[in-house]
Amino acid sequence: MSNDSIKLIDEIGKKARKAARQLAWLDSGSKNATLHAMADALIACKKILQVENEKDLEAGEKNGLTDAMLDRLRLTDQVIASMAEGIRQVAALPDPIGEINHMRRLANQLQVGKMRVPLGVIGIIYESRPNVTADAAALCVKSGNAVILRGGSEAFHSNRAIAAALAQGMEKGRVPSDAVQVVSTTDRAAVSALLKADQYVDIIIPRGGKGLIQRVMDEATIPVIKHLDGICHTYIDADADPAKAIDITFNGKMQRTGVCNATETLLIHEKVAKTILPALAKRLNQADCVLRGCPETIRLVGEVAPVIPATEEDWDTEYLAAILAIRVVKNLEEAMDHIDAHSSRHTEVIVTENHATAMRFVREVDASAVMVNASSRFNDGFQFGLGAEMGISTDKLHVRGPVGLEGLTCEKWIVLGDGQLRS
Amino acid sequence: MSNDSIKLIDEIGKKARKAARQLAWLDSGSKNATLHAMADALIACKKILQVENEKDLEAGEKNGLTDAMLDRLRLTDQVIASMAEGIRQVAALPDPIGEINHMRRLANQLQVGKMRVPLGVIGIIYESRPNVTADAAALCVKSGNAVILRGGSEAFHSNRAIAAALAQGMEKGRVPSDAVQVVSTTDRAAVSALLKADQYVDIIIPRGGKGLIQRVMDEATIPVIKHLDGICHTYIDADADPAKAIDITFNGKMQRTGVCNATETLLIHEKVAKTILPALAKRLNQADCVLRGCPETIRLVGEVAPVIPATEEDWDTEYLAAILAIRVVKNLEEAMDHIDAHSSRHTEVIVTENHATAMRFVREVDASAVMVNASSRFNDGFQFGLGAEMGISTDKLHVRGPVGLEGLTCEKWIVLGDGQLRS
Numbered sequence: 001m002s003n004d005s006i007k008l009i010d011e012i013g014k015k016a017r018k019a020a021r022q023l024a025w026l027d028s029g030s031k032n033a034t035l036h037a038m039a040d041a042l043i044a045c046k047k048i049l050q051v052e053n054e055k056d057l058e059a060g061e062k063n064g065l066t067d068a069m070l071d072r073l074r075l076t077d078q079v080i081a082s083m084a085e086g087i088r089q090v091a092a093l094p095d096p097i098g099e100i101n102h103m104r105r106l107a108n109q110l111q112v113g114k115m116r117v118p119l120g121v122i123g124i125i126y127e128s129r130p131n132v133t134a135d136a137a138a139l140c141v142k143s144g145n146a147v148i149l150r151g152g153s154e155a156f157h158s159n160r161a162i163a164a165a166l167a168q169g170m171e172k173g174r175v176p177s178d179a180v181q182v183v184s185t186t187d188r189a190a191v192s193a194l195l196k197a198d199q200y201v202d203i204i205i206p207r208g209g210k211g212l213i214q215r216v217m218d219e220a221t222i223p224v225i226k227h228l229d230g231i232c233h234t235y236i237d238a239d240a241d242p243a244k245a246i247d248i249t250f251n252g253k254m255q256r257t258g259v260c261n262a263t264e265t266l267l268i269h270e271k272v273a274k275t276i277l278p279a280l281a282k283r284l285n286q287a288d289c290v291l292r293g294c295p296e297t298i299r300l301v302g303e304v305a306p307v308i309p310a311t312e313e314d315w316d317t318e319y320l321a322a323i324l325a326i327r328v329v330k331n332l333e334e335a336m337d338h339i340d341a342h343s344s345r346h347t348e349v350i351v352t353e354n355h356a357t358a359m360r361f362v363r364e365v366d367a368s369a370v371m372v373n374a375s376s377r378f379n380d381g382f383q384f385g386l387g388a389e390m391g392i393s394t395d396k397l398h399v400r401g402p403v404g405l406e407g408l409t410c411e412k413w414i415v416l417g418d419g420q421l422r423s
Numbered sequence: 424m425s426n427d428s429i430k431l432i433d434e435i436g437k438k439a440r441k442a443a444r445q446l447a448w449l450d451s452g453s454k455n456a457t458l459h460a461m462a463d464a465l466i467a468c469k470k471i472l473q474v475e476n477e478k479d480l481e482a483g484e485k486n487g488l489t490d491a492m493l494d495r496l497r498l499t500d501q502v503i504a505s506m507a508e509g510i511r512q513v514a515a516l517p518d519p520i521g522e523i524n525h526m527r528r529l530a531n532q533l534q535v536g537k538m539r540v541p542l543g544v545i546g547i548i549y550e551s552r553p554n555v556t557a558d559a560a561a562l563c564v565k566s567g568n569a570v571i572l573r574g575g576s577e578a579f580h581s582n583r584a585i586a587a588a589l590a591q592g593m594e595k596g597r598v599p600s601d602a603v604q605v606v607s608t609t610d611r612a613a614v615s616a617l618l619k620a621d622q623y624v625d626i627i628i629p630r631g632g633k634g635l636i637q638r639v640m641d642e643a644t645i646p647v648i649k650h651l652d653g654i655c656h657t658y659i660d661a662d663a664d665p666a667k668a669i670d671i672t673f674n675g676k677m678q679r680t681g682v683c684n685a686t687e688t689l690l691i692h693e694k695v696a697k698t699i700l701p702a703l704a705k706r707l708n709q710a711d712c713v714l715r716g717c718p719e720t721i722r723l724v725g726e727v728a729p730v731i732p733a734t735e736e737d738w739d740t741e742y743l744a745a746i747l748a749i750r751v752v753k754n755l756e757e758a759m760d761h762i763d764a765h766s767s768r769h770t771e772v773i774v775t776e777n778h779a780t781a782m783r784f785v786r787e788v789d790a791s792a793v794m795v796n797a798s799s800r801f802n803d804g805f806q807f808g809l810g811a812e813m814g815i816s817t818d819k820l821h822v823r824g825p826v827g828l829e830g831l832t833c834e835k836w837i838v839l840g841d842g843q844l845r846s
Contacts, residue, residue: 021763025786098786104808110797112807117789119819202819223646223820244842251844340444362837363448363521366540374533374840383845384535384836385527396542396625397646397821401836413807413824414785417797419667421674422806 005185009193012148012181013200016121019178020146024118026174028095034173035091035138039084041169042134042162046080052161053130060154072129073155083134083162086388090138093387096405097144100414110420114411118144120202122408123194124390125150125216127208130158136205137166137180139390143408146179148201150194152208153186160184195220205403207391225403227391229318229344230260232376235335235361236276237352238269244373245272245351246280252349252376254287258320260392261347261379265315265325267335273300273328281305281326289322296328315342332357339365346394347371347379368394368401428608432616435571435604436623439544442601443569447541449597451518457596458514458561462507464592465557465585472498475584476553483577495552496578506557506585509811513561516810519828520567523837533843537834541567543625545831546617547813548573548639550631553581559628560589560603562813566831569602571624573617575631576609583607618643628826630814648826650814652741652767653683655799658758658784659699660775661692667796668695668774669703672747675772675799677710681743683815684770684802688738688748690758696723696751704728704749712745719751738765755780762788769817770794770802791817791824 023031042049053075060070096116103113122145126132133149140147151159163182170177183190195204195216204224206216213226234252236245252263268277277300281291285305292310293301301307307326314325315338329335339348349371350361358372369379379401381389386404393399399407446454465472476498483493519539526536545568549555556572563570574582586605593600606613618627618639627647629639636649657675659668675686691700700723704714708728714720715737716730724730730749737748738761752758762771772794773784781795792802802824804812809827816822822830 021787024789106806106808110801115785120789223818225820241842247842247844255845358839362538362839364444366447366543367835369836369838371838372840374838374843375845377845378533378838378840378843379836383529385529395646396833397648400833410819410823412790413792413802415792415794415797415801416781416785417795417801419664419670420797420801421670422678422798422800 005187005189005193008183008185008190009197012183013121013197015178016146016148016181017200019176020118020120022176023141023146023179024097024144026144030174031095031142031144032091034170034175035087035141037172038134038138038166038169039087039091041165042080042084042087045161045165045168046077049075049080049158049161049165052157055157056155063154065154069154073158075130075158079131083131086131086135087138090142090388093142093405095142096409101411108420109418111416113414115414116406116409117412119408119410121146121148121200123148123150123197123201123204123222125191125194125204125206125208125212127152127154127212130155130162132207133159133162133182134166135388136390139388139405139408141175141179143405145408146181148181148183148194150183150191156186192219195222198222205390225393225399225407226395227260228394230262230346230392230394231264231316231318231342231344232261232347232349233265233267233339233343234263234349234351234376235267235339236269236272237332237350237354237357238271239354239357240269240272240276240351241353242272242276242279245276246283248349248351248373248375249280250283250287253284253324254289254322255375255377257322259377261376262320263324263349263376264317264319265327265342267327267329267338269332269335270296270328270330273297277301277326277328278304281307284324287322289324291324291326293326294328297326300328318344332360336361336364343367344394346392347376349374349376368392428610428612428616431606431608431613432620435606436544436620438601439569439571439604440623442599443541443543445599446564446569446602447520447567449567453597454518454564454567455514457593457598458510458564460595461557461561461589461592462510462514464588465503465507465510468584468588468591469500469503472503472581472584472588475580478580479578486577488577492577496581498553498581502554506554509554509558510561513565513811516565516828518565519832524834531843532841534839536837538837539829539832540835542831542833544569544571544623546571546573546620546624546627546645548614548617548627548629548631548635550575550635553578553585555630556582556585556605557589558811559813562811562828562831564598564602566828568831569604571604571606571617573606573614579609615642618645621645628813648816648822648830649818650683651817653685653769653815653817654687654739654741654765654767655684655770655772656688656690656762656766657686657772657774657799658690658762659692659695660755660773660777660780661694662777662780663692663695663699663774664776665695665699665702668699669706671772671774671796671798672703673706673710676707676747677712677745678798678800680745682800683741684799685743686747686772686799687740687742688750688765690750690752690761692755692758693719693751693753696720700724700749700751701727704730707747710745712747714747714749716749717751720749723751741767755783759784759787766790767817769815770799772797772799791815
């Protein structure tokens with residue numbers, strides 16, 4: 001690790017720590033006013049953002065980024081407007097900080113409860129989409145945390161310009177300007193230094209592909225809130241309503257395919273496979289969805305739509321594409337066993353009209369979200385009403401599922417006494 | 424790492440995973456009945472426990488364990504009775520599993536809420552006190568988790584005998600016997616294997632000295648709930664009631680000295696140092712507490728009691744003994760700056776009659792528990808009414824402060840629909 005990178009992260013870390021202490025108890029009004037000023041500044045700086053963004057786009061083309069990647073990188077008028085709007089939406093959310101819960105009086109008259117407080121300093125390491133810079137800054141400021149942002153080198157100029165614009169806005173508010181800092185170097189060693197800066201950073205949130213997340217997990221000595229694979233299942237039960245079953249599976253798979261909460265595997269009870277599978281397979285096939293199935297699926301569907309024989313690997317694959325693995329199962333137990341063995345514990349769906357079956361599935365399946373008769377695509381901070389999200393956690397500790405403002409906070413115990421002593 | 428150890432942990436892990444799935448949704452009545460049977464079995468096996476314990480005590484004497492260590496290792500009639508009583512107390516606690524919170528209806532009529540569920544498989548690595556075996560087993564069974572226990576080699580025979588007794592009890596109940604497993608080898612490589620068994624273990628909880636916790640942090644690839652130093656401060660404010668200030672400091676320091684929530688440093692406002700410090704120092708000195716102070720402390724107290732000049736190191740030392748570091752500060756800000764720089768974020772106390780000062784301290788000081796006018800010794804699961812605890816977490820994520828049953832659980836989102844699709 002280069003000394004320059006260590007020194008840089010050390011400086012940034014110290015400033016962040018100091019800013020975090022000032023920010024932790026800033027009133028909501030001041031935080032919200034600053035957020036609106038940040039949104040205004042993004043709009044005001046539109047031209048500069050687009051000039052800087054053009055540099056990244058040109059470099060990206062030279063470096064052979066795909067059209068899809070260039071698209072995600074591009075700061076169009078609309079993207080900039082929606083970044084600003086996103087910040088204003090965060091300003092409109094309730095402030096979680098300072099909430100006191102479970103306050104009660106003990107036998108010795110001590111008042112004991114819990115108060116919600118910021119985590120402190122959050123490090124965010126992300127790829128590609130430059131709008132994460134604005135999103136993450138807004139969520140951290142609102143939840144009273146200082147943030148250190150490290151974007152991908154492919155968006156270097158864009159991220160730096162966005163950070164400069166946000167800083168202009170922050171100058172007009174009471175949030176300390178060091179509350180949002182960008183690591184302005186493309187040196188990869190800076191990421192390593194950030195991942196080990198225990199003394200300054202309370203938590204690391206990686207946002208990006210598997211490669212990035214694996215690197216963060218391997219190197220970080222700081223706790224990580226992460227988001228791994230989304231191998232999500234939809235199980236059509238013997239007591240499913242056929243129309244709902246087809247719609248929910250189709251929506252879960254096809255509404256958007258490149259996302260973590262898309263359905264990757266369909267499990268279907270053998271009793272209804274014969275009636276439901278052919279119609280469903282036909283609809284998927286017409287939408288250009290590739291089907292990969294077990295032998296029974298091939299037997300039932302083969303005449304309606306092409307089915308590639310599924311291998312063991314299919315059950316463990318996150319396609320992120322218009323591909324669906326299909327397996328016919330004997331019963332609920334076999335479905336739950338399959339899910340237990342292959343799920344990434346992200347989102348699991350059952351389609352059934354049977355109450356007892358639904359409740360058993362909800363109780364026993366282990367995932368960040370378990371759903372009855374709804375599309376897997378609903379596992380999302382906006383859909384759940386959190387107002388915004390910083391990714392979807394597949395961890396079990398601290399926060400599971402969409403990470404909203406509350407996921408960026410913790411609770412400390414507070415004890416109010418009148419001279420109580422322990423005997 | 425030896426292949427035998429990896430194989431052993433692999434076998435134990437597989438069984439634990441299977442047991443966890445069965446245990447997760449066992450009804451409270453069955454779990455409680457099993458816990459009572461486990462308590463009964465401990466009492467019934469008293470003789471065997473003591474015979475096995477004698478082997479550890481003899482080995483301990485040969486290996487030069489101190490009297491204090493031998494004392495903590497000894498399974499007297501009373502220790503066994505209180506282990507059994509501890510299990511019964513856990514049985515009497517409310518079952519946290521299955522609780523559904525924040526259930527609400529979204530605009531599209533989806534019902535969305537959170538359900539409390541077990542973490543899964545918990546690995547506990549601990550030293551010395553064999554009663555941890557019974558405590559931890561009871562807390563894990565009650566919270567629906569399977570547990571893998573690895574005690575210290577100095578308590579090898581005792582732990583194995585306790586586990587065998589608990590297993591006898593479990594045979595009479597409906598909890599799968601693999602829900603509580605002990606790693607029965609003194610091979611240290613087994614610990615390394617356990618710390619890396621991601622595929623089976625959801626969380627590691629180390630209980631013991633700094634050496635153990637550091638090793639776990641360095642080696643674990645599984646999330647850890649840990650408990651590091653307790654460098655706790657009591658700050659006597661300018662508006663403190665002198666009698667309360669003296670009692671609270673004395674109790675915080677001397678009620679029990681070898682524990683994490685004992686006060687290690689006293690900070691005192693210069694306005695009241697002259698009146699309060701001499702009387703407090705005298706009382707501490709009479710109780711054989713060693714004082715280590717700043718120059719101003721020495722000036723004020725020197726004639727009443729001996730004070731060793733404190734060095735910078737003192738402010739960062741967890742004495743775990745009858746030693747108190749004392750520093751006179753100019754004001755609340757200087758006290759909070761000192762705490763921010765030196766605290767281990769375990770327990771922080773202010774003594775004051777001033778409401779605004781108390782509220783500011785409560786808001787701004789970052790620790791697992793912040794107290795007003797109460798002894799630092801109250802930061803404890805039993806004192807806070809949790810009924811039992813698995814240590815006190817100094818982490819910020821997931822659980823802060825005493826880890827009770829709820830700390831051994833997480834929440835998953837549940838979504839109840841009627842065919843909703845995402846558009």
